[in-house]
Amino acid sequence: xxxxxxxxxxxxxxxxxxxPRVVRVTRRRGDAPExxxxxxxxxxxxxxxxxxxxxxxxxGVGEVAISISGDPVxxxxxxxxxxDVGPVSGALTRLRPGESxxxxxxxxxxxxxxxxxxxxxVIVAGGLGLxxxxxxxxxxxxERDRYGKVAILYGTRSPGDILFxxxxxxxxxxLDATVEVTVDHGNQDWHGHVxxxxxxVQRADFDPASAIAMVCGPEVMMRFGAAALHEAGMPxxxxxxxxxxxxxxxxxxxxxxxxxxxxxxxxxxxxxxDRLRHILALKEI
Amino acid sequence: xxxxxQAPQSAYIDVNGLQQLLDALRRRGFRTVGPRLxxxxxxxxxxxxxxxxxxxxxxxxxxxxxxxxxxxxxxxxGYAVGPHSWKKFLHPPVQKLWKxxxxxxxxxxxxxxxxxxxxxxxxxxxxxxxxxxxxxxVLTEGVNKxxxxxxxxxxxxxxxxxxxxxxxxxxxxxxxxGPKAESGxxxxxxxxxxxxxxxxxxxxxxxxxxxVLSELPNRAASESEREAAEAVVAKTASSMGRExxxxxxxxxxxxxxxxxxxxxxxxxxxxxxxxxxxxPTCFCTSVEETSDxxxxxxxxxxxxxxxxxxxxxxxxxxxxxxxxxSRYRQWITHKLxxxxxxxxxxxxxxxxxxxxxxxxxIDITEEVRAIRDSETK
Amino acid sequence: xxxxxRIVREHKFFAGLDEExxxxxxxxxxxxxxxxxxYLFREGGPADQFYLLREGRVALEISAPGRSAIxxxxxxxxxxCGVSWLIPPYRWSYDGRAIGLVRALSIDALCLxxxxxxxxHFGYEMMKRVMPVVIxxxxxxxxxxxxxxxxxx
Numbered sequence: 001x002x003x004x005x006x007x008x009x010x011x012x013x014x015x016x017x018x019x020p021r022v023v024r025v026t027r028r029r030g031d032a033p034e035x036x037x038x039x040x041x042x043x044x045x046x047x048x049x050x051x052x053x054x055x056x057x058x059x060g061v062g063e064v065a066i067s068i069s070g071d072p073v074x075x076x077x078x079x080x081x082x083x084d085v086g087p088v089s090g091a092l093t094r095l096r097p098g099e100s101x102x103x104x105x106x107x108x109x110x111x112x113x114x115x116x117x118x119x120x121x122v123i124v125a126g127g128l129g130l131x132x133x134x135x136x137x138x139x140x141x142x143e144r145d146r147y148g149k150v151a152i153l154y155g156t157r158s159p160g161d162i163l164f165x166x167x168x169x170x171x172x173x174x175l176d177a178t179v180e181v182t183v184d185h186g187n188q189d190w191h192g193h194v195x196x197x198x199x200x201v202q203r204a205d206f207d208p209a210s211a212i213a214m215v216c217g218p219e220v221m222m223r224f225g226a227a228a229l230h231e232a233g234m235p236x237x238x239x240x241x242x243x244x245x246x247x248x249x250x251x252x253x254x255x256x257x258x259x260x261x262x263x264x265x266x267x268x269x270x271x272x273x274d275r276l277r278h279i280l281a282l283k284e285i
Numbered sequence: 286x287x288x289x290x291q292a293p294q295s296a297y298i299d300v301n302g303l304q305q306l307l308d309a310l311r312r313r314g315f316r317t318v319g320p321r322l323x324x325x326x327x328x329x330x331x332x333x334x335x336x337x338x339x340x341x342x343x344x345x346x347x348x349x350x351x352x353x354x355x356x357x358x359x360x361x362x363g364y365a366v367g368p369h370s371w372k373k374f375l376h377p378p379v380q381k382l383w384k385x386x387x388x389x390x391x392x393x394x395x396x397x398x399x400x401x402x403x404x405x406x407x408x409x410x411x412x413x414x415x416x417x418x419x420x421x422x423v424l425t426e427g428v429n430k431x432x433x434x435x436x437x438x439x440x441x442x443x444x445x446x447x448x449x450x451x452x453x454x455x456x457x458x459x460x461x462x463g464p465k466a467e468s469g470x471x472x473x474x475x476x477x478x479x480x481x482x483x484x485x486x487x488x489x490x491x492x493x494x495x496x497v498l499s500e501l502p503n504r505a506a507s508e509s510e511r512e513a514a515e516a517v518v519a520k521t522a523s524s525m526g527r528e529x530x531x532x533x534x535x536x537x538x539x540x541x542x543x544x545x546x547x548x549x550x551x552x553x554x555x556x557x558x559x560x561x562x563x564x565p566t567c568f569c570t571s572v573e574e575t576s577d578x579x580x581x582x583x584x585x586x587x588x589x590x591x592x593x594x595x596x597x598x599x600x601x602x603x604x605x606x607x608x609x610x611s612r613y614r615q616w617i618t619h620k621l622x623x624x625x626x627x628x629x630x631x632x633x634x635x636x637x638x639x640x641x642x643x644x645x646x647i648d649i650t651e652e653v654r655a656i657r658d659s660e661t662k
Numbered sequence: 663x664x665x666x667x668r669i670v671r672e673h674k675f676f677a678g679l680d681e682e683x684x685x686x687x688x689x690x691x692x693x694x695x696x697x698x699x700x701y702l703f704r705e706g707g708p709a710d711q712f713y714l715l716r717e718g719r720v721a722l723e724i725s726a727p728g729r730s731a732i733x734x735x736x737x738x739x740x741x742x743c744g745v746s747w748l749i750p751p752y753r754w755s756y757d758g759r760a761i762g763l764v765r766a767l768s769i770d771a772l773c774l775x776x777x778x779x780x781x782x783h784f785g786y787e788m789m790k791r792v793m794p795v796v797i798x799x800x801x802x803x804x805x806x807x808x809x810x811x812x813x814x815x
Contacts, residue, residue, distance in 0.1 A: 017429045018572075018587070019383045019396045059385050059392060060576035060583040085601065100392040102385070127811035157811040184806045186721065186733035191761045194721060194736040196802040203738070218810040246599050248572050251429035254590070255569035256597060258619065261626035266428065282542060284611030 017251045020057050020102030025095045026077070032161055034084045035128065036093040037069070040103070045075035050135035051110025051242060051270045055250045056080065057102025058091035065247045065265075066092070067132035068106060072139060078103075081131040081163070107250040108269050111136040111214050112240055120148035120206040122234075124225045126155045126197055126217020130163045132242050132269075133216050141177065148211070150177040151204040155197030155221070158183050159190045178205065197221065198228035208233030214270075216242040223280055226273045236274035243269050243276070260285055295506040295514075299484040302501050303361070304335045306444070306472070309500050310405040315442055318374060319407030320367070325353060327367040329374070332407060335361060346453035346526070346637065349646030360478050362408055365452025366636050370565035371406055371413055375437050376420060382572070384584035399432055405442040409470065411463030412455075412634040414445060416565035418469055422628045423568050442493060445470035447514070448521045454637030456527040456650060462634040464521040466490075472498060475514040486514040527637060529650040530657070531621075534631070537657055538622040542614065546655050551610035553645045558591035560639035560647075561616065566632045567591070592616050617649060666691055669767060674740040675714050675791055683784050690773035696760040702743065703754045710752070711768045712744030718764035723757045731757065734806065735799070742795050747771035 027039040048068050057063040064086075070079025084090040095101060113136065121140055125133045140147055152171060156162055162181060172179035180200045182193035193200065197217075213234060215225045222241045229239050245264040248254035257264040260279040262271065279285045298306070310317050311333070319332040322339040332338065344364040345352045356363050381397045421438065424431040445466035448455075457463030466473050471494035475486040486506050489495040506514075561567040571590035576583040590597060593612050598605040606612050624632035633649070640648045667688045670676055676684060694713070696702055702713060702720060713720070720743050723731040737743045737758075743766070746754050752771065778785030 016382070016396055016432045018585075020394055022385075022392045022394055057585075059387070060574060060580040062574045063572065063585075098390070100387075100390075102394065155811075157809065161811065182736075184734075184809065184811065186736070188730050188733075190721075190733065191719075192736070193719075193738075194733040196805045198805070199798075199802060220805070220808060220810045224805060244600065245605065246597070248570065248590075252427055253424060253429070253431055253568070254571060254587075255592065256571070256590075258615075258623075261623040263627070284606045284608060285542070285615075 017104070018249060018253075020055070020063075020104045022100050023078075023103045024100050025097050028095065028097055031081060032163055034093070035081060035163065036084070037079060037081045038092065038095065038101075039070070040078040040080070040101075041076055042078050046078045046106075047075060048072060048106035048135075049110040050113060050139055051132060052106040052108045053132070053250075053269065054078070054080070054103055054105030054107065055247070056082075056092055057104075058088050058095070059100065059102060061091040062088040063102065063104075063248075064088040064092070065107075065244075065250060067242075067269075069131035069134045070138075071142075072135050073142060081128070081134075083128050104250065107265055109267065111242075111270055112212060113139055116140070116212045117146050118148065120211035121150050122201070122204060122206050122211055122213040122229065123150075123152045124197060124201060124213060124215040124217075124229070125153070126221035126225070127157065127161070128163065129215075129217030129221070129242070130154055130156075133214060134164065134167075136214055137171070141171065141174070144176055149206050151206055152177060152179045153182075153197055153200040153204060154180070155182045155200070155217070156184070158185055159187060159192075180204070196224070198224050201225065201228040201232060211238065213239045214242075215239065219244070219280075226277075226280075230273070236277055237272050239273035240270050241273060241276065243271060294488070295511050296487050296498065296503040297484055297506040297510055298487050298501055298503045299482070300335065300361070302487075302503060303474075303485060305501050306497065307333065307335065307407065309497050310442060313403075313497075315403045315405035317405045317407055320362070320364075322353070326351060327353070327364055329367075329369040329371065329406075338362070338408075339364065343450060344452065346641040347646075348454065348640050348648045349643055351641045358478055359483065360449065360476055362446045362474075362476050363449055363478075365448065365450060365455055366410055366413070366638060368563050368638065368642055370563065370636075370638070371409065371417060372420065372565055372568075374404055374406070375417065375441070376424065376431075376434050376568060378589045380433055380587045382585045382587055384582065387581040397433075399436045402437070403440040403442070404437060405444065407444045408446045408474075409443055409466070410446065410448055410457075410636070411466040412457045412460075412636040413565055414443065414466055414469040415457075415460075415462040415634045416636070419566045419628070419630060419632060419634070420568055422630070442497075443470040443472070443490075445473040445490075447473065447475040447518050449476055449517050451521045451524045451526060452637055452641075453526040454640040454648075455525050455635060456529050456637060457635035458522050458525050459527070459529040459531050459650075460631060460633055460635035461531075465518045470494070475517055477510060477513050477517070479513075486510055527635075527640070527648070527650045529635070529653055531631065531633075533657075534621045534653065535625050536622075537653070537660070538618050541656050541660075542618070544656055544659070546652060546659070547610045547614045549655075550613055550647060550652055551608065553647055554609050554613045555645060556593040556595075556609050556612055557644060558593040559642045559644065561591040561593060562589065563638040563642045564620075565634065565636060565638070566620075569597075571597075592619070617652065620649075621653070666693065669693070669716070673714050673716070673767060675742055679787060683787055686777055686781075686784060687769065687774070690770040690777065691767050692770075694766050694768040696764040696766070698760055698762045700760045700764075702758040702760060702764070702766075704757050705754055707754045708752060709744065709746040709754050710771050712742065712747050712771060713758075713766040713768055715739045715741055715743055716765045716767060718766075719761045720764060721759050721761050723759060725757065731759075735802075736761070742792070745792060745796055745799075747775070748792065 026041040029037045053067045069081040084093045186194040245257040250265045252266045338361045424434045448464040470490040620632040721733040722735045725731045
């Protein structure tokens with residue numbers, strides 16, 4: 001019989017999808033107030049598709065769902081951008097390099113990278129929503145020829161809250177993609193847009209009849225963002241959102257993440273707007 | 286009626302034969318559990334002898350009411366279902382998942398071993414067999430499988446009983462889930478008790494069942510015994526305590542998500558979550574992390590949870606479903622409507638437990654009827 | 663004048679406007695330019711004109727003591743800058759600062775208000791164009807007020 005040590009270290013830790021494997025933080029970086037990015041080098045690599053998430057355990061505290069925010073091509077390192085909003089996420093943001101955490105995943109249906117081939121891609125991110133979209137941005141920009149026009153539209157609270165500031169600058173400097181950033185309120189040093197991200201949608205250059213949109217951010221922002229894209233002429237089947245709900249298992253057993261008929265953990269978290277439109281605007285579904 | 290290779294052979298055993306069935310199962314190493322009387326209810330627990338069964342008892346169930354009454358005979362299974370369902374054994378209220386140990390900066394995770402126990406359920410009702418099939422779908426037939434449930438389920442031996450009495454809140458007929466156990470059992474019993482005697486029509490539903498049956502003193506059932514058994518089932522089927530038209534529930538409920546009836550039922554519902562605890566198909570769980578003072582040893586367990594609790598849908602500082610109305614609506618629309626989208630069948634088997642065990646007597650069949658009737662008016 | 667008329671006719675804001683009204687507006691219009699950092703208008707000042715941006719970006723700002731100015735909206739080329747000219751007391755509610763070079767059409771508010779009074783059809787054409795801007799800004803402001811990116815969003 002395999003020793004317990006072997007079981008704990010093997011990539012498929014156990015036949016039980018609820019049992020995590022143990023990994024260590026390799027690097028830690030503070031990104032913005034209360035937001036930390038953890039990088040985890042993984043022996044044997046880690047494969048995921050943009051838009052998927054993992055369940056991360058802070059031993060002794062609990063487990064929480066966190067989107068994968070790294071480059072899918074870089075299989076040796078797993079990247080998670082985490083905001084401190086509670087005991088578990090807070091404990092994860094306080095982990096230092098070398099410290100251990102539990103990992104289960106990857107889970108979920110990700111962004112429609114294959115469907116986007118040959119089409120204009122509009123990425124609409126709000127706040128921390130840029131993190132689950134970053135792997136998709138990496139993929140699109142790395143395989144730039146596969147896609148039409150690319151517009152990256154990002155809205156957040158204030159200039160100090162801009163996530164991945166340096167990368168946004170790098171992407172903006174490319175001639176083959178448009179990057180527009182807007183904030184809810186700006187200061188004297190801010191020369192960019194001030195206003196809602198939906199306004200950026202109205203001004204973006206894409207063919208609404210054939211484009212594909214990937215939207216992620218607070219649910220209110222996604223609702224209005226999807227409405228703006230639809231008003232600009234995009235069909236609801238071409239607008240993709242990443243939903244979030246309470247998750248205790250990520251494998252469709254605990255029931256917590258249900259949203260109408262779907263389990264956000266296994267039917268999502270990425271959904272087309274036409275699939276969810278009828279319940280998105282309903283209260284308390 | 287001619288015997289075909291498919292049709293189960295009906296045999297007859299007497300009451301002593303039932304005791305021998307228990308003994309045969311125990312000899313094989315099964316833990317035998319079945320109905321017994323405790324705390325003024327008929328619950329499922331360990332049984333060794335037929336004397337442990339609630340001989341001569343029946344139940345009187347209505348919305349918000351459950352009482353035990355003496356029968357005027359000595360029937361061993363003369364009642365409907367109580368507050369327990371077999372999920373307390375297959376999908377236990379608390380299940381440890383793993384533990385972690387930290388030593389010298391190295392953390393190891395040790396999965397909880399799969400339980401080695403083989404369970405034999407004595408006296409399962411048709412609705413309960415259906416409920417288990419429904420939970421099988423959720424926990425073992427998707428992309429992911431729950432290994433603890435799967436192991437308990439695989440090793441289990443099912444002895445069904447065809448109900449001799451419909452409960453006051455039963456509506457298995459409406460849900461096509463009873464009262465006759467059609468499949469999914471190893472052995473099936475129909476209790477025959479009259480002036481001629483007291484025994485059971487017994488049928489095998491599997492090879493394991495046939496093997497065990499062959500060890501019991503039995504004889505072929507007579508024509509009149511087979512007819513008597515059919516009559517028992519027919520009488521039960523025609524005396525259901527409730528009915529619920531169920532072929533249109535998906536669309537009916539999902540097009541009425543803002544119906545004022547939800548507000549009305551919310552005035553009564555206490556969100557006590559009794560209904561989810563007694564429901565044989567409810568499967569929701571939550572996880573709990575425990576730790577010693579140093580954090581060197583931690584463990585995680587899974588425990589039953591209910592969509593009625595306020596933090597079930599907690600997200601970003603608040604709950605998605607904070608009102609009672611939204612939580613009641615979630616439970617009933619999941620059970621009767623979106624379950625079909627998710628798993629291909631209704632989540633309800635018509636056992637009526639939620640009606641009996643609701644402290645304020647909310648009746649799922651009445652709520653559905655009110656919404657349907659409001660459309661035709 | 664001819665060049666100005668063409669600029670008016672081609673600006674997004676006046677799309678679909680009858681020729682005679684284009685001439686009417688041109689009579690109230692002039693070309694203006696602001697350098698980076700220059701204020702187009704200041705809070706409390708007379709809202710005697712409004713601007714149709716042709717190039718560049720304007721930040722609408724509010725100042726408070728002890729804090730540097732907070733910008734709550736930027737207006738870009740093709741858009742309208744200034745709605746306070748529509749209602750008494752015809753005073754600017756905020757500061758408007760040019761971020762980078764700004765070229766704009768400045769429309770004399772008093773001139774335009776008089777022409778709207780004299781010709782109600784023309785007045786309606788103006789209102790039809792201004793109202794959507796006001797309503798969109800209202801919707802946007804509500805979203806901004808919700809602070810959806812806040813921690814407890």
